[in-house]
Amino acid sequence: MVEFLPKVTEINPPPDVDNDEGEVEPFSNGPEQRPLKEEGQQGTRRHHRRLSSMHEYLDPFSNADVYYGPVTDPRKQPKPHRLNRTRTMSVFNKVSDFKNDMKDYSLKRRGSEDDSFLSSQRNRRFFIDNVDMALDELLASEDTDRNYQITIEDTGPKVIKVGTANSNGFKHVNIRGTYMLSNLLQELTIAKSFGRHQIFLDEARINENPVNRLSRLITNQFWNSLTRRVDLYNIIEIAHDSKIDTPGAKNPRIYVPYNCPDQYEFYIQASQMNPSLKLEVEYLPKHITPEYVKSLNDTPGLLALAMEEHVNPSTGERSLVGYPYAVPGGRFNELYGWDSYLMALGLLESNKVDIARGMVEHFIFEIDHYGKILNANRSYYLCRSQPPFLTDMALLIFERIGGKNNPNAIQFLKRAFRAAIKEYKEVWTSSPRLDPITGLSCYHPDGIGIPPETEPAHFDTILLPYAEKYNVSLEKLRELYNEGIIKEPKLDAFFLHDRAVRESGHDTTYRFEGVCAYLATIDLNSLLYKYEIDIANVIEEYFDDEYKDENDGTVTDSEHWRKLAKTRKDNINKYMWDEKSGFFFDYNIKLKCRTSYESATTFWSLWAGLATNEQAKITVEKALPQLEMLGGLVACTEKSRGPLSMDRPIRQWDYPCGWAPHQILAWKGLSAYGYEQIATRLAYRWLYMITKSFVDYNGMVVEKYDVTRGTDPHRVDAEYGNQGADFKGVATEGFGWVNSSYLLGLKYMNNHARRALGACSPPLPFFNSLKPSEKKLYYL
Ligand SMILES: OC[C@H]1O[C@H](O[C@H]2O[C@H](CO)[C@@H](O)[C@H](O)[C@H]2O)[C@H](O)[C@@H](O)[C@@H]1O
Numbered sequence: 001m002v003e004f005l006p007k008v009t010e011i012n013p014p015p016d017v018d019n020d021e022g023e024v025e026p027f028s029n030g031p032e033q034r035p036l037k038e039e040g041q042q043g044t045r046r047h048h049r050r051l052s053s054m055h056e057y058l059d060p061f062s063n064a065d066v067y068y069g070p071v072t073d074p075r076k077q078p079k080p081h082r083l084n085r086t087r088t089m090s091v092f093n094k095v096s097d098f099k100n101d102m103k104d105y106s107l108k109r110r111g112s113e114d115d116s117f118l119s120s121q122r123n124r125r126f127f128i129d130n131v132d133m134a135l136d137e138l139l140a141s142e143d144t145d146r147n148y149q150i151t152i153e154d155t156g157p158k159v160i161k162v163g164t165a166n167s168n169g170f171k172h173v174n175i176r177g178t179y180m181l182s183n184l185l186q187e188l189t190i191a192k193s194f195g196r197h198q199i200f201l202d203e204a205r206i207n208e209n210p211v212n213r214l215s216r217l218i219t220n221q222f223w224n225s226l227t228r229r230v231d232l233y234n235i236i237e238i239a240h241d242s243k244i245d246t247p248g249a250k251n252p253r254i255y256v257p258y259n260c261p262d263q264y265e266f267y268i269q270a271s272q273m274n275p276s277l278k279l280e281v282e283y284l285p286k287h288i289t290p291e292y293v294k295s296l297n298d299t300p301g302l303l304a305l306a307m308e309e310h311v312n313p314s315t316g317e318r319s320l321v322g323y324p325y326a327v328p329g330g331r332f333n334e335l336y337g338w339d340s341y342l343m344a345l346g347l348l349e350s351n352k353v354d355i356a357r358g359m360v361e362h363f364i365f366e367i368d369h370y371g372k373i374l375n376a377n378r379s380y381y382l383c384r385s386q387p388p389f390l391t392d393m394a395l396l397i398f399e400r401i402g403g404k405n406n407p408n409a410i411q412f413l414k415r416a417f418r419a420a421i422k423e424y425k426e427v428w429t430s431s432p433r434l435d436p437i438t439g440l441s442c443y444h445p446d447g448i449g450i451p452p453e454t455e456p457a458h459f460d461t462i463l464l465p466y467a468e469k470y471n472v473s474l475e476k477l478r479e480l481y482n483e484g485i486i487k488e489p490k491l492d493a494f495f496l497h498d499r500a501v502r503e504s505g506h507d508t509t510y511r512f513e514g515v516c517a518y519l520a521t522i523d524l525n526s527l528l529y530k531y532e533i534d535i536a537n538v539i540e541e542y543f544d545d546e547y548k549d550e551n552d553g554t555v556t557d558s559e560h561w562r563k564l565a566k567t568r569k570d571n572i573n574k575y576m577w578d579e580k581s582g583f584f585f586d587y588n589i590k591l592k593c594r595t596s597y598e599s600a601t602t603f604w605s606l607w608a609g610l611a612t613n614e615q616a617k618i619t620v621e622k623a624l625p626q627l628e629m630l631g632g633l634v635a636c637t638e639k640s641r642g643p644l645s646m647d648r649p650i651r652q653w654d655y656p657c658g659w660a661p662h663q664i665l666a667w668k669g670l671s672a673y674g675y676e677q678i679a680t681r682l683a684y685r686w687l688y689m690i691t692k693s694f695v696d697y698n699g700m701v702v703e704k705y706d707v708t709r710g711t712d713p714h715r716v717d718a719e720y721g722n723q724g725a726d727f728k729g730v731a732t733e734g735f736g737w738v739n740s741s742y743l744l745g746l747k748y749m750n751n752h753a754r755r756a757l758g759a760c761s762p763p764l765p766f767f768n769s770l771k772p773s774e775k776k777l778y779y780l
């Protein structure tokens with residue numbers, strides 16, 4: 001029924017390419033042009049007021065709740081401005097009964113293009129009078145692979161007619177190209193979610209420069225969608241766990257530390273307020289053992305986090321409410337360890353200090369009540385942590401909330417550092433994580449059995465020989481092994497290392513498989529070096545250089561912590577540095593030898609400031625070329641990963657995947673050693689890849705990328721389904737640490753680079769096009 005034009009060849013024109021008459025193509029407003037309200041107002045005042053005038057003062061880039069809120073709803077406008085629906089001829093509504101009656105007429109009328117629309121430069125708007133129908137027809141025509149996204153892989157005509165607001169939908173223009181059509185799909189999907197049936201839609205909103213659009217969405221929308229804050233009403237939703245599917249996981253459940261009666265009462269109240277939702281509230285014991293944690297595998301639950309007291313100003317009633325936090329991606333509801341740090345970096349860029357601060361409050365609570373910063377706050381994570389970043393996180397927030405001029409900020413910093421010192425001593429430099437011989441630390445959590453949160457078939461290849469040995473099904477084997485009825489030391493060793501891999505955050509990689517708990521990694525030891533230096537500085541400046549530890553009765557000064565840092569640095573150099581290759585390698589404490597797995601975490605030594613200038617120079621000369629790919633740094637070299645096969649499938653933290661945490665830490669580390677231009681080059685590569693996927697794949701932002709692929713780097717089919725690529729219509733949250741990396745990477749871009757990114761200029765052509773003086777900015 002819809003009048004679509006013949007298929008056109010898909011191109012993304014550079015921002016300054018002129019459009020043909022009658023066509024609206026991506027970026028026709030130019031990359032940096034945001035219609036100015038002032039100008040728009042003056043322009044429209046000269047003309048007769050049209051029916052779309054209710055919308056003309058609205059920023060085309062305002063948040064969805066405003067843009068699709070009641071103020072802009074044509075159906076909610078006062079009578080004189082209300083649309084005369086008999087005159088509305090949107091291309092999308094020709095299937096309605098009413099239109100069928102008028103079909104010939106409407107088709108004829110629809111034949112004319114809106115010249116006034118084409119000649120206007122700013123404030124161009126569409127009118128869509130039936131959002132549902134528009135969505136259906138857009139998808140029917142353009143989503144040819146039926147995945148509810150419009151991407152470069154769809155083979156539709158790539159053009160659709162849309163009514164203009166100027167003509168009240170009476171005349172039309174064509175919208176062309178994947179980017180604009182997919183933005184149209186996204187905007188319609190959002191409008192529908194706001195209950196809208198009719199909308200005015202600014203051309204600028206679907207034609208926005210993608211760099212502006214993505215950073216705007218991250219700042220104004222994605223963070224909001226990723227933010228959680230426990231209260232009496234939403235706890236059921238937050239407690240729900242999509243990872244576990246046992247009968248005991250059916251009811252939402254919350255576990256509360258034994259010494260938090262206020263929180264226990266709070267959750268009981270929440271449960272009583274809505275008994276049909278069956279929230280189960282349980283106390284945890286004082287001593288949490290691996291056996292106890294394993295006993296909860298079939299009845300998993302959320303773990304309580306930090307709460308603050310709120311007083312209702314009108315009733316005086318007191319109630320608890322959780323501190324806000326951000327979750328890594330759409331499928332998560334729990335607070336993660338290192339994701340939180342990486343998201344905090346982006347949240348601070350977006351001025352969302354409260355959320356970043358809330359996460360530090362949760363970490364303090366976790367250290368106090370669970371003994372560590374948890375991998376995430378679910379019962380099955382009680383024994384393990386994740387890479388530690390608390391000191392840096394607290395320092396960054398401290399500066400943002402007033403720093404040394406604000407006594408409250410100082411109190412916050414001191415509380416955070418007390419917790420970090422406890423964590424440093426009791427988690428990272430105690431048995432079983434500390435190797436007393438080298439003085440270095442390993443990821444080595446406690447735990448028993450098979451991690452229950454992984455996808456069901458995740459360990460099948462490992463378990464199959466044992467199922468055959470005992471002549472039982474895989475399911476039965478899992479049960480017998482977890483119950484301790486079948487004892488297999490080799491499996492115990494495998495799962496010891498597997499848990500360590502998960503604690504490392506790098507789950508999974510061949511670098512760590514079958515060995516992780518015995519590796520003193522450059523990752524962890526760099527982070528602990530940074531803890532030692534940060535603690536020394538804070539003790540010196542904010543504890544009068546004398547820290548009394550209430551947990552173990554010791555008194556230490558900054559000198560003590562600097563010595564610890566110096567010793568660690570010496571040991572890292574002794575056991576890990578390999579001048580020949582320019583890498584810091586992990587050290588195997590059992591085999592007493594340095595490994596040779598080339599990982600992007602070698603740059604963490606620069607981030608932490610422990611490498612010498614000479615080591616940094618060698619790293620740049622020798623290690624960097626092994627890891628620099630089309631789309632930025634790859635997690636490890638292909639040589640180190642080795643060949644893949646049916647029995648040796650791809651691991652997500654290996655070549656060819658690139659991860660935001662690796663990029664962010666390397667950029668910062670390189671910059672600190674005077675290699676900001678290299679950081680800029682790497683950032684351009686990474687941002688190019690994200691922008692390109694965003695443009696070509698319906699606004700997609702995923703957990704990790706294949707940094708060797710030019711066309712579809714988001715397509716990584718490895719291990720579990722965290723990727724975040726399977727949304728329908730519109731991606732509403734991106735992925736936490738990638739969102740941060742986008743905002744942080746943009747800080748390295750000058751206007752020229754930003755424009756090139758907006759036009760999706762691939763790194764090589766872009767670098768080659770630079771003048772010699774500009775090349776220097778990228779260390780070329
Ligand atoms: O459920 C499988 C695993 O999921 C997590 O790991 C991955 O997602 C985390 C959140 O983004 C991230 O921190 C981690 O680096 C990823 O590999 C979880 O952390 C694992 O413990 C879990 O087994």
Ligand SMILES: [Ca+2]
Pocket residue numbers: 142143144145146147148149150151154
């Ligand atoms: Ca599609």
